[in-house]
Amino acid sequence: MEKQMKQYETLLRDVARQEDDQVAATFDHEAARAQFIMKLTGDPPKRTTGLLKFSIIAAAAVLGIAITATVYFQVFTPTTPGLEPQWVQVGSDDSHTLKFEDGTRVRFNENSTGRVAQLAVHEGEVTLESGRVDLKVTHTDQTDWHVLAGPYRVAVTGTQFEVKWNPQESQLQVDVFEGSVLVTGPMLENGHAVIANRSLTANPTTSNVQLSSMADARDTDLQQSTKTPQEAALGTDDEKLNAVPGESKEKVSPATKSRSVVISTAWISEAKAGNYSAVSKTIKSHGLQRMLSGASPSTYLLLSNAARQAKDFNTAEQVYEQLRKVYPGSGHAATAALYLGRMAFDQQHQYPAAVKWFNIYLNEQKSGTLHRETLGRLMEAQFKSNMGEAAKQTAKRYLEQYPNGPHSIRAKELSGP
Amino acid sequence: MEMSIKEEAAKLKPLQFQQDDTSLVMGLRAGHVGAGTIFYDKYVRHVQRVVTRVMGVDPELKDITNEVFFQALKSIHSLKEPERLKAWMTQITVFTSRKWIRKRKRKNWLRFFPHEELPEPTVYPDEPGAKNAGKAVRDIIEHMPVEERLIFTLRYMEEMQLSEIAEACGFSIRTAKRRLAQCEKRFKSMAQSDATIATYLEASDKWRNR
Numbered sequence: 001m002e003k004q005m006k007q008y009e010t011l012l013r014d015v016a017r018q019e020d021d022q023v024a025a026t027f028d029h030e031a032a033r034a035q036f037i038m039k040l041t042g043d044p045p046k047r048t049t050g051l052l053k054f055s056i057i058a059a060a061a062v063l064g065i066a067i068t069a070t071v072y073f074q075v076f077t078p079t080t081p082g083l084e085p086q087w088v089q090v091g092s093d094d095s096h097t098l099k100f101e102d103g104t105r106v107r108f109n110e111n112s113t114g115r116v117a118q119l120a121v122h123e124g125e126v127t128l129e130s131g132r133v134d135l136k137v138t139h140t141d142q143t144d145w146h147v148l149a150g151p152y153r154v155a156v157t158g159t160q161f162e163v164k165w166n167p168q169e170s171q172l173q174v175d176v177f178e179g180s181v182l183v184t185g186p187m188l189e190n191g192h193a194v195i196a197n198r199s200l201t202a203n204p205t206t207s208n209v210q211l212s213s214m215a216d217a218r219d220t221d222l223q224q225s226t227k228t229p230q231e232a233a234l235g236t237d238d239e240k241l242n243a244v245p246g247e248s249k250e251k252v253s254p255a256t257k258s259r260s261v262v263i264s265t266a267w268i269s270e271a272k273a274g275n276y277s278a279v280s281k282t283i284k285s286h287g288l289q290r291m292l293s294g295a296s297p298s299t300y301l302l303l304s305n306a307a308r309q310a311k312d313f314n315t316a317e318q319v320y321e322q323l324r325k326v327y328p329g330s331g332h333a334a335t336a337a338l339y340l341g342r343m344a345f346d347q348q349h350q351y352p353a354a355v356k357w358f359n360i361y362l363n364e365q366k367s368g369t370l371h372r373e374t375l376g377r378l379m380e381a382q383f384k385s386n387m388g389e390a391a392k393q394t395a396k397r398y399l400e401q402y403p404n405g406p407h408s409i410r411a412k413e414l415s416g417p
Numbered sequence: 418m419e420m421s422i423k424e425e426a427a428k429l430k431p432l433q434f435q436q437d438d439t440s441l442v443m444g445l446r447a448g449h450v451g452a453g454t455i456f457y458d459k460y461v462r463h464v465q466r467v468v469t470r471v472m473g474v475d476p477e478l479k480d481i482t483n484e485v486f487f488q489a490l491k492s493i494h495s496l497k498e499p500e501r502l503k504a505w506m507t508q509i510t511v512f513t514s515r516k517w518i519r520k521r522k523r524k525n526w527l528r529f530f531p532h533e534e535l536p537e538p539t540v541y542p543d544e545p546g547a548k549n550a551g552k553a554v555r556d557i558i559e560h561m562p563v564e565e566r567l568i569f570t571l572r573y574m575e576e577m578q579l580s581e582i583a584e585a586c587g588f589s590i591r592t593a594k595r596r597l598a599q600c601e602k603r604f605k606s607m608a609q610s611d612a613t614i615a616t617y618l619e620a621s622d623k624w625r626n627r
Contacts, residue, residue, distance in 0.1 A: 005601070007618050008608060009573055015551045016574040022474050023465060032479040033457065036486060040453045127454070148454060 010406050017373050025305045028298045031189035038151035103138040134162035152185035170205045191296030271302050276310035297332030334364035354381040376407030442499035464510050470575045471514040473555045485513045511585045518563050550617035557607045565600035
């Protein structure tokens, strides 16, 4: 009876692990975050649709919304900048520049307010509440700076760009001078990459997103010499846009832009619904690079997992590896390493390759449920690769960290007396 | 118009509320939008994990997660021990999940939808047999009374201690212990009669003993 309950406990942990894997692979964190920030910064929740049909329910709902809104605005009305020393508020004839040890520079321009926080040596967050901020971010493999402007997030690994945010008109403008950035937010839920000499404007109120050449395009020679991994892997926006017949090289109209989005959304819906063969067909008909145009890391994982499920292992491998190049050092890149390892182990039975990828994952992710499972998998892969001593050491490490983990019985066998 | 440029050469220190939960709670209470996003980034994975434990991989995970955060932000002034923010978030997540489960049960009863006709969100990848075993486990869990379901999943899937579960669910430890015993018995009884689970356990036992 005792043994049986132990078996059930192991099974339940296995189910939890599988569910974690699935959430990690399919959940669109950027979209969820954008939705949260959108509500946080003032867009009222749209929950009243349909309630008019029922007058009594409507009355109660209106009362409820009124109470909620009262609490909501009491909690979230931004306080006056300047309460914290890190707040930046710039007058009409002024600017304020912050320089960091790695050479990164953040400048708040006239009539701008916001905050800057350096999270680590090459990581930082700029919250632009209103006005204009320009950044020159020094590129390293660990660089992870982003700008939060209303419901939008502009992520960058190494570049020079400017963000304008007008909270009254809900208008975002991102001008990129060097390198590239990834913008996520309303109507850009899956993220859109903006490269040098391009300008993106977005307005959630008017549902307008526009990508255009910058009117004052600067040194084009410079952008050629400063290509980021994103550009190298994705190609330029011009190349991507020219893949759709009839699209302008110089300017993307909202209509054309929406056509591009429709193509993306269709395969994403299929992937989320588990219709992997349909995704596989779309890859063949549209081309992989076009589907990944400006894609967020979550989208990369969604596509690669769909390809893996459709047993198109070559495509899956290609997308996982591309994700690691485009978003190096990110959590998604680590997840890609884990899936490469699992694919090598489960489908291709290439155990030395599995050892390599599991080790990469464990180096990049130091804790979490998947860490435990991966350590167990690493031990098995080493054993199957005839790496007896390495398997023994991993088994000992596993038992130290997870003495009751699902691989503990196997680890005890391998770690020896 | 010539602009004056102020330069701040020193390395910035991180914002105080990024260092500990007490400062973060102060930022949230002061209404800093930036604190809200930091709060979200810090706890979103934890919230999603707990929701997934209790509800499985849910198609409405995004909405449930965001509701947890808005509930937390609305009642942040009532948090008595800011340094225990994580435990408090677990409690709000459990309460929110319970509300969603009950809401769905009511909705299904009103609509006369049998459980099996609801959308199937879960797809278990890779391992042969795991998919069906996982589905069978979830079926059993979904047939448990809500309170038992919370205790059972937090204990055996999230591997929380009994005292943590009692706090998260708002029970005494004694009640949590009694209910855990009840749901263990229920789970065993249902799992024993499930052929899919039996087959999976047999196969994985062989694998583990190779």
